[in-house]
Amino acid sequence: MAKPNQPTQPPAKKSKKAVPMPKQEPKVRARNFNEVALGYSEEQALEEAARCLNCPKPQCVVGCPVELDIPAFIKLIKERKYDEAIKKIKEKNSLPAICGRVCPQEEQCQKLCVLGKIGEPTAIGRLERFAADYELKKGVDTPTLPTSTGKKVAIIGAGPAGLTAAADLAKFGHEVVIFEALHVPGGVLVYGIPEFRLPKKIVEAEVEYIKKLGVKIQTDALIGRLHTIEDLFKKGFDAVFIGTGAGLPQFMRIPGENLGGIYSANEFLIRVNLMKSYRFPEYDTPIRIGKKVAVIGGGNVAMDSARSALRLGAEEVCIVYRRSREELPAREEEIENAEEEGIVCKFLAAPIRFIGDEKGWVKGMECILMQLGEPDESGRRRPVPIKGSEFIMDVDTVIVAIGRTPNPIIQTTTKGLQTTKWGTIIVDEKTGQTSIPGVFAGGDIVTGEATVISAMGAGKRAARAINEYLMQKKS
Numbered sequence: 001m002a003k004p005n006q007p008t009q010p011p012a013k014k015s016k017k018a019v020p021m022p023k024q025e026p027k028v029r030a031r032n033f034n035e036v037a038l039g040y041s042e043e044q045a046l047e048e049a050a051r052c053l054n055c056p057k058p059q060c061v062v063g064c065p066v067e068l069d070i071p072a073f074i075k076l077i078k079e080r081k082y083d084e085a086i087k088k089i090k091e092k093n094s095l096p097a098i099c100g101r102v103c104p105q106e107e108q109c110q111k112l113c114v115l116g117k118i119g120e121p122t123a124i125g126r127l128e129r130f131a132a133d134y135e136l137k138k139g140v141d142t143p144t145l146p147t148s149t150g151k152k153v154a155i156i157g158a159g160p161a162g163l164t165a166a167a168d169l170a171k172f173g174h175e176v177v178i179f180e181a182l183h184v185p186g187g188v189l190v191y192g193i194p195e196f197r198l199p200k201k202i203v204e205a206e207v208e209y210i211k212k213l214g215v216k217i218q219t220d221a222l223i224g225r226l227h228t229i230e231d232l233f234k235k236g237f238d239a240v241f242i243g244t245g246a247g248l249p250q251f252m253r254i255p256g257e258n259l260g261g262i263y264s265a266n267e268f269l270i271r272v273n274l275m276k277s278y279r280f281p282e283y284d285t286p287i288r289i290g291k292k293v294a295v296i297g298g299g300n301v302a303m304d305s306a307r308s309a310l311r312l313g314a315e316e317v318c319i320v321y322r323r324s325r326e327e328l329p330a331r332e333e334e335i336e337n338a339e340e341e342g343i344v345c346k347f348l349a350a351p352i353r354f355i356g357d358e359k360g361w362v363k364g365m366e367c368i369l370m371q372l373g374e375p376d377e378s379g380r381r382r383p384v385p386i387k388g389s390e391f392i393m394d395v396d397t398v399i400v401a402i403g404r405t406p407n408p409i410i411q412t413t414t415k416g417l418q419t420t421k422w423g424t425i426i427v428d429e430k431t432g433q434t435s436i437p438g439v440f441a442g443g444d445i446v447t448g449e450a451t452v453i454s455a456m457g458a459g460k461r462a463a464r465a466i467n468e469y470l471m472q473k474k475s
Contacts, residue, residue, distance in 0.1 A: 016119025019048040021126055026340040030310055033195040033278050036337060037101070045130040049077040051115060052122045059112035060124060065457025066099075066164070068092045070109060070124055077127060086135040089128060090143075094167035094213075095160065095206045095456065097136060098189060100129025101198050103453040104331050136205055142212050146173040151470045154179060154237040156223045156410065159187020160452045161243035161443030163210055164459030165466070169241075170213040172467045177237075179221040182274070187245055189452070191274040192266075194304050196311070197334075200273075224409035229417075229439060238473065239438045239466050242425065243459060246404045246444035252296070256354030257400075260361040261288060265297070265305045265401035272308050290396020291315040294365055296351060297401035298323065303334040305399045306343050314397070317343045322350040322370050322383040348372070350383065352390070354398065365393045406445050414439075424448055431465035432458060440466055 022038040023029070029036050040048065052074045060070045069088060076085035089096045105125035113121030135141075151174045155162045158180035166176045184190055186203045211217065223229070229240055249264035251257055268287070276283035293314040295306040298321035306317045319338070321328065324347050328335055339345075348370045355364035369389035372381035406423045418426040418435040425434055425441045432440045442458030444450055 014051050014053070014115065014119075018051070018120040018123040019044050019126075021123075023337075026337075026342070029196065030307075030341040033311055035199055036196050039133055040126055040130045042130075045077060045127060046080070048123050049074050049127055052078070053114055055114055059114060060109040060122075063109040063112040065108065065453050066093045066460050068109075068128075073131065074122070074124070074127055077131060082131060082134045083138075085131045089131055092460075093128075093456070094164060094210055096128050097132035097202045098160070098198065098206055099453060099456070100125050100127075100132050101202070102193060104451055106332065108453065136202075140205070140209050140212070143209075145214055146171060148175065149173040149470065151175065151238045151473075152177070152236055153466060153470075154232045154240045155243060156229075156240065157181075157187060157243040157245060157443075157445075158185035158207075158217060158219075159243055159245045159443065159455065160189060161245070161445075161455040161459040161462075162187070162241065163207065164456040165241045165243060165442065165463045166215045166459075167210045167213055168460055168463035169466060170210075170215050172463070174467070174470065176215045178215060178217045179223050179227075180217060180219045181222040181244075183219050184274070185217050185219065187243075188247075191247075191270045192301065192304070194269070194273055194308050195278070196307070197304065222409070224413040229410070229414045229436070233438070238470055239440065241432075241459075241462055241466060242410060242434070242439065242441040242445055243443045243455070244407060244410060244445050245455070246406050246449045248405045248407045249400070250403045250405060251400060252351065252402065254351060254353050256356055256362070259354050259356040260359075261290065261396060262354060262362050262398045262400065265295075265301045265399050266404060268305055268399050269301070269308065272312070278308070278312060287312065288397065289314050292395050293317045293397045293399065294351075294393060294395045295319045295399045295401055297321065297403075298328040298330060299401065299403075300330045300334055301404075302399075302401035303330045303338050305401050307338055307341060309397065309399065310341060310343060318393070319343060319345045320349055320351065320365075320367065320393075321345060321347055323372065323380065324348060327372075327380050346393075348383070350385070351398075355392070362395060362398055365395050365398060367391055367393060404444075404449050406448075410445075422448065430461075431469075432462035433465060433469070438469065 058071045073085045073088040109124050110121040155166045155178040158178045169176050189203045249266040271277045271287045275285035277285040277287040289312045293309040310317045349367045351365050353366045357363045369386045370383040373384040376382040411419050432442045440462045442462045443455030
């Protein structure tokens with residue numbers, strides 16, 4: 001201890017660089033479906049946690065859609081209290097192993113990290129993954145279940161919004177049943193995100209934890225066909241949450257789009273991920289991949305499709321995007337991974353027609369060069385075709401990844417449910433309540449296609465509002 005009036009030793013300087021995440025080598029991982037990012041070791045996690053400034057007014061928390069107490073869980077990691085760290089995380093987030101892998105922290109919590117003003121922000125997502133993976137290896141504790149309120153809530157859709165809402169409602173003491181249209185729960189987490197980014201065993205483990213909270217899950221239950229929302233109320237449910245996402249693919253509507261070898265990214269990724277075509281013939285879901293693959297689009301779905309095609313045996317994979325690299329909407333981490341693996345991008349170009357062979361399969365794609373004009377409604381500069389710049393690309397397979405919209409089944413089978421012209425459900429911004437009393441909605445079904453964590457945030461807000469609605473109804 002320093003003597004009075006004697007200067008103390010200055011604190012160690014924080015490193016300006018975050019601890020890198022270990023990854024598979026690009027040439028190796030480009031031909032397998034094993035997870036690319038390998039996670040922090042304990043030593044690496046402690047080194048990165050030590051960079052956190054433990055700000056008295058942490059801005060990172062402001063940027064977290066699920067309201068995670070970030071400094072608190074990182075402090076517990078610093079102190080090697082890993083069991084307490086994961087408990088602190090799970091006070092707010094029931095899907096930490098998923099968030100630690102696919103949440104775009106760089107645009108949310110890490111973007112507001114004070115450390116980012118002098119260097120790289122604290123790697124919050126990597127530390128969250130470390131704590132979650134520690135628990136999965138050790139064994140997930142069975143949580144203490146609250147006293148039942150006697151109220152019953154139906155959740156439609158077992159994606160990130162539905163799972164989050166279900167977990168929080170169960171913690172409030174309500175009986176919760178999830179109705180999932182597919183044969184496994186997880187929604188986009190299982191059908192849309194490849195194994196090399198989010199292993200299915202991770203999703204399964206997170207779902208099992210939510211089941212331990214008392215949540216029941218019915219699969220193969222397509223609401224709007226099996227039951228309507230009106231039927232659910234008749235069956236004794238006191239409230240309903242709609243979290244069905246945006247699973248309807250969009251197309252370009254150009255000549256030749258119905259040729260063989262042209263997939264929507266939705267169909268392609270469902271075949272690869274949910275139906276495990278990458279393990280053919282062990283799983284009997286073949287998928288035709290030629291030598292030359294073109295992926296249309298520039299978001300995370302496009303990157304996932306391109307990287308999956310490469311792993312399925314394509315020799316050349318090209319992403320065709322109508323804006324420049326600066327406008328790519330995909331996560332920078334995923335863009336860099338794709339580039340490292342040898343995927344190339346053709347920027348400022350867009351297809352205008354597909355060319356088929358005598359058997360009806362795609363063999364070419366006519367594109368036109370673009371230039372960026374004035375900003376459009378999204379705030380990005382609008383791509384404008386350059387006359388006379390048409391050119392032909394040889395392709396064997398095309399994957400169209402230009403966005404998805406909500407499936408209209410629930411909207412068309414529910415009387416009085418107000419929607420937009422795009423098919424999204426209109427809700428109260430604060431509560432997520434729809435035009436029908438007791439019916440709430442959140443995630444992509446409300447916002448259109450967005451991120452996993454934004455859907456989780458919507459599920460959390462809706463759960464809080466549903467609980468208030470039920471408690472008022474009780475009184």
